Amino acid sequence: MASAEYLDESPIEFGQIRVVQSSSAMPSQDSMEPTFSLPIGLPLSSSHSVPLPFPMSHGTTTLAFIFQGGVLAAADTRSSCSGLVACPAAQKILPIHSHLVGTTSGTSADCALWKRILARELRLYQLRHGRRLSTGGAAKLLSHMLQPFKGTELSVGGQQCFGRERSGPSLYYVCSDGTRLKGTLFSVGSGSPYAYSVLDQGVQWGLTVQEAVSIAREAVFRATYRDAYSGNCVDLYHITSKGWTRRNREDLKEEGVHPQWRVSFSTLTVETARE
């Protein structure tokens, strides 16, 4: 029975830990109420928060930008946990439907969960209303669903939803702290400053697909070069009006060696061989 109730709950209200309060609850609001009401006893302040089992840490490099050929999204594949590489082949770009892709940053579990919830809600919307929700609408929906968890340790830090619809490609940045921004270029994660430096230099509207792909790869590579929490491979997704396509995952290790180091390394081996 409990699971059936769970499925019936609207996502905007579900998930909050309902603590039974013996003392007085919040006074009921007047007639002008928000459409979603916060359940009484919501433990959002620090004095009531559920303690975390272990400290959460997150580091990643994800980026996305719009250009004449659609939207390009790129991300590294390193999943780190307190200084340990938990998984070198994680997937940080999760498709939500054929024309909408989201990148993830922050706690992987939270991101994966909320992506699935978003995908479910978008599908329900499509079935109920007969049309797809726009990217802005999807971003707003996600932002509203995350809003009750503000102040908790939830870290769906910096996700990006983007797609291509009648009005053209669009890109939104959504974060668990409530930020929702529409833009043409975003990068999220611990490696984002490094990625921004490459992207701000090279991204313009008129790029060809080839140029855009190489800039995105270079940006992720530069970030992984310097940021300890980003690395391993790069995932690239290209979204056009026909849907998303995924390039093969590319290992950055072959590019990883700076050309100068390569030269000096080979000189070193020659010298040791002589000795």
Place this chain on the structure above:
Amino acid sequence: MEYLIGIQGPDFVLVAADNVAASSIIQMKHDYDKMFKLSEKILLLCVGEAGDTVQFAEYIQKNVQLYKMRNGYELSPAAAANFTRKNLADYLRSRTPYHVNLLLAGYDEADGPGLYYMDYLSALAKAPFAAHGYGLNRRFILNLPSFNVRLIDREGIHDLEKLTLGAK
């Protein structure tokens, strides 16, 4: 830091807000609009904590529009300001207070132009000029490159030229 400036004139209110949306050290957006249109002659300028600003401002915006739909006439700027303040005050001692600083600027047919200053502790003051941002005793520090500027008068809300300080 985010800046809001409002100046009331004899028959107009001039408001300006900066254009930066930042997330810790990264400026994510350089053309972000912090003004919310509550009605044809009322603007709400909102800065503060990341998600709270948009949530709260849109909540007020939709409720002001709802009032017009239900009653057939619009809320005056004074009424809108007091409604906003009441909501801030109600949430202040709840578990989810909104950390937002606001300026509400409007033109009323009967009362003329009005500028209302509100802060996150739900203070409300009608003032001839007001600002939110960093400032010391006598100076208000501006360090952001561009500002949206709008004017409200009898005819409604007008967009003025965007102020950009220094090179673009």
